[in-house]
Amino acid sequence: MRAKDHLEQTKRKKVESLTRGMRPIMLYLFCMSGVINLLALTGSFYMLQIYDRALGSGSVATLIGFSVLAIGLYFFQGLFDMLRSQILVRIGGRLDRRLAPLAHKVAVDMPRYGYSTAEALERGRDVDTLRGFLGSQGPIALFDLPWMPIFLVFAYALHPLLGALTLAGAVVLTLLTIATELMTRRLAGTTHQAGIHRNTIADSNARNADVIKAMGFAHLAVDRYTKANADHLSLQARSSDITGTFGAISRVLRMILQSAVLGLGAFLTIKGELTAGAIIAASVASARALAPIDMAIGNWKNVLAARGAFDRLKETIAALASAEPPMQLPAPTNSLRVEGVTIAAPGSGRVLVSDISMELAAGQALGIIGPSGGGKTTLVKALTGVMPVLRGAVRLDGAELTQWSDEALGPHIGYLPQDVSLMDATIDENISRFSPTQNAAAVVEAARAAGVHDMILRMPDGYSTRLGASGVALSGGQRQRIGLARALYGNPFLVVLDEPNSNLDSEGDSALSDAIHAVRARGGITVVIAHRPSALAAVDMIAVIQGGRLTSFGPKSEIIGPKAVQRADSAQSGSTEPTAREFAS
Ligand SMILES: Nc1ncnc2c1ncn2[C@@H]1O[C@H](COP(=O)(O)OP(=O)(O)O)[C@@H](O)[C@H]1O
Numbered sequence: 001m002r003a004k005d006h007l008e009q010t011k012r013k014k015v016e017s018l019t020r021g022m023r024p025i026m027l028y029l030f031c032m033s034g035v036i037n038l039l040a041l042t043g044s045f046y047m048l049q050i051y052d053r054a055l056g057s058g059s060v061a062t063l064i065g066f067s068v069l070a071i072g073l074y075f076f077q078g079l080f081d082m083l084r085s086q087i088l089v090r091i092g093g094r095l096d097r098r099l100a101p102l103a104h105k106v107a108v109d110m111p112r113y114g115y116s117t118a119e120a121l122e123r124g125r126d127v128d129t130l131r132g133f134l135g136s137q138g139p140i141a142l143f144d145l146p147w148m149p150i151f152l153v154f155a156y157a158l159h160p161l162l163g164a165l166t167l168a169g170a171v172v173l174t175l176l177t178i179a180t181e182l183m184t185r186r187l188a189g190t191t192h193q194a195g196i197h198r199n200t201i202a203d204s205n206a207r208n209a210d211v212i213k214a215m216g217f218a219h220l221a222v223d224r225y226t227k228a229n230a231d232h233l234s235l236q237a238r239s240s241d242i243t244g245t246f247g248a249i250s251r252v253l254r255m256i257l258q259s260a261v262l263g264l265g266a267f268l269t270i271k272g273e274l275t276a277g278a279i280i281a282a283s284v285a286s287a288r289a290l291a292p293i294d295m296a297i298g299n300w301k302n303v304l305a306a307r308g309a310f311d312r313l314k315e316t317i318a319a320l321a322s323a324e325p326p327m328q329l330p331a332p333t334n335s336l337r338v339e340g341v342t343i344a345a346p347g348s349g350r351v352l353v354s355d356i357s358m359e360l361a362a363g364q365a366l367g368i369i370g371p372s373g374g375g376k377t378t379l380v381k382a383l384t385g386v387m388p389v390l391r392g393a394v395r396l397d398g399a400e401l402t403q404w405s406d407e408a409l410g411p412h413i414g415y416l417p418q419d420v421s422l423m424d425a426t427i428d429e430n431i432s433r434f435s436p437t438q439n440a441a442a443v444v445e446a447a448r449a450a451g452v453h454d455m456i457l458r459m460p461d462g463y464s465t466r467l468g469a470s471g472v473a474l475s476g477g478q479r480q481r482i483g484l485a486r487a488l489y490g491n492p493f494l495v496v497l498d499e500p501n502s503n504l505d506s507e508g509d510s511a512l513s514d515a516i517h518a519v520r521a522r523g524g525i526t527v528v529i530a531h532r533p534s535a536l537a538a539v540d541m542i543a544v545i546q547g548g549r550l551t552s553f554g555p556k557s558e559i560i561g562p563k564a565v566q567r568a569d570s571a572q573s574g575s576t577e578p579t580a581r582e583f584a585s
Pocket residue numbers: 114345346347352370371372373374375376377378379
């Protein structure tokens with residue numbers, strides 16, 4: 001319970017930290033907007049003075065005096081206006097600097113929780129949306145809105161009926177804004193989802209370029225994209241239509257209202273209740289009162305997009321927040337314990353692996369075998385902390401993996417995933433996991449341990465060879481061996497290898513065996529998933545995972561050694577090559 005409270009607190013803190021220090025600035029901007037709106041009365045006052053006083057008295061000096069004063073006030077208003085948008089742009093920048101790293105961290109984490117990469121990358125775009133919005137007209141309209149009463153009071157002071165008319169206009173336009181909000185809110189969500197769906201297809205097509213080209217179904221892949229794109233476009237057109245229509249209606253209403261104010265003013269003047277200057281002053285003030293509503297409706301799509309982006313960012317940052325571990329633990333040196341581990345699929349919650357328990361001591365190496373889809377990869381992902389466990393625990397020297405921060409645990413873990421992919425970076429950056437302390441000796445040691453040192457030296461720039469899109473493309477086996485070097489870098493306590501020999505030749509196989517022996521000799525633990533027996537030469541323990549369960553676990557000699565083979569033979573006569581059956585998958 002306490003751990004849960006702690007997590008809740010961490011989540012709240014993380015979300016609060018996004019907007020920390022923003023409130024005073026917002027208050028400042030709000031007050032500044034008040035000043036700008038007061039200054040916006042300049043025009044109206046000028047009209048009043050010119051018509052009613054300067055014209056009345058016929059004094060040119062008065063006229064010049066008022067004009068100079070008005071020009072000065074206009075400049076002030078412009079100055080404040082400029083400052084306000086500059087501050088908003090800076091707030092956007094500040095929020096971006098604060099959010100972008102968090103959003104990127106979340107994006108890197110999201111695929112582990114079952115999100116598509118397109119959805120994950122969307123978080124980066126959300127930050128852009130938010131920053132773009134803060135630099136646009138949208139927030140200015142929102143800051144001006146609460147100051148509308150200034151103009152209403154002004155109109156009311158000129159004549160109560162003028163005030164009432166302007167108020168009525170404001171109410172109608174506000175209702176229009178609310179209607180826009182209600183009609184576009186749901187649409188904004190579906191449009192966003194459609195956009196992600198389209199990007200997911202684009203992403204998948206690009207990643208499968210080779211397959212698409214070789215088997216000639218580019219046109220079908222493009223069709224699939226085109227359809228998703230059309231769906232997205234039509235949804236977008238619908239929300240644009242709604243905001244466009246409401247925007248036009250609001251503009252028309254505003255013009256009508258402005259004329260109505262003039263008309264009413266003229267009527268009141270005829271009745272002798274108003275001066276000529278007041279007519280124009282009222283018209284200018286009422287126009288200004290309603291301008292922010294107009295602008296808000298026009299910008300509603302952006303308001304919605306920004307709000308959606310911020311909500312999504314807050315939600316994912318909170319959802320993926322993990323409680324900070326309370327203290328630093330010493331490096332593990334003794335054991336790996338798996339206690340009743342059950343793992344569920346992140347999206348559907350389907351149980352993939354259930355109730356697995358085993359223990360390994362320093363110097364041991366475990367080979368995991370079993371049919372494809374049995375849950376081997378899923379289990380080892382839990383051993384490295386990649387996959388969260390639903391029930392049970394994975395412990396290193398008695399401490400659950402979650403008691404370490406990722407940064408603290410990382411150096412004690414070496415992981416070679418089943419689908420090895422290397423980063424778009426140089427070979428030494430890849431092997432050293434971007435370590436800022438360029439430890440060349442450790443990189444070479446890891447490369448030697450993985451048996452790739454010579455191969456790397458033959459590359460165009462040796463250890464500085466760039467890999468990836470802008471560099472050298474590697475073969476599957478080369479990737480696997482550099483991946484192995486990366487797993488061995490820094491002599492981590494627990495080395496987890498997921499089918500490390502699926503692309504290896506016999507030379508690679510023996511390098512792998514040597515590497516496992518070396519980890520054992522220095523008192524580390526290796527867990528290796530293997531289909532081919534060569535990788536199991538160096539292990540002393542074997543686990544068989546079938547249908548998400550651990551069906552056997554014990555010393556190699558007992559499970560697949562001569563004794564086990566004899567047992568199997570006597571139980572099932574006429575058997576052929578034992579390993580062929582043991583490793584069938
Ligand atoms: N992220 C995931 N979401 C849903 N199902 C998954 C996920 N990862 C693995 N599975 C499912 O779990 C089962 C075991 O997969 P895996 O552990 O990769 O098997 P193995 O490595 O033994 O071949 C498979 O049926 C697979 O479809």
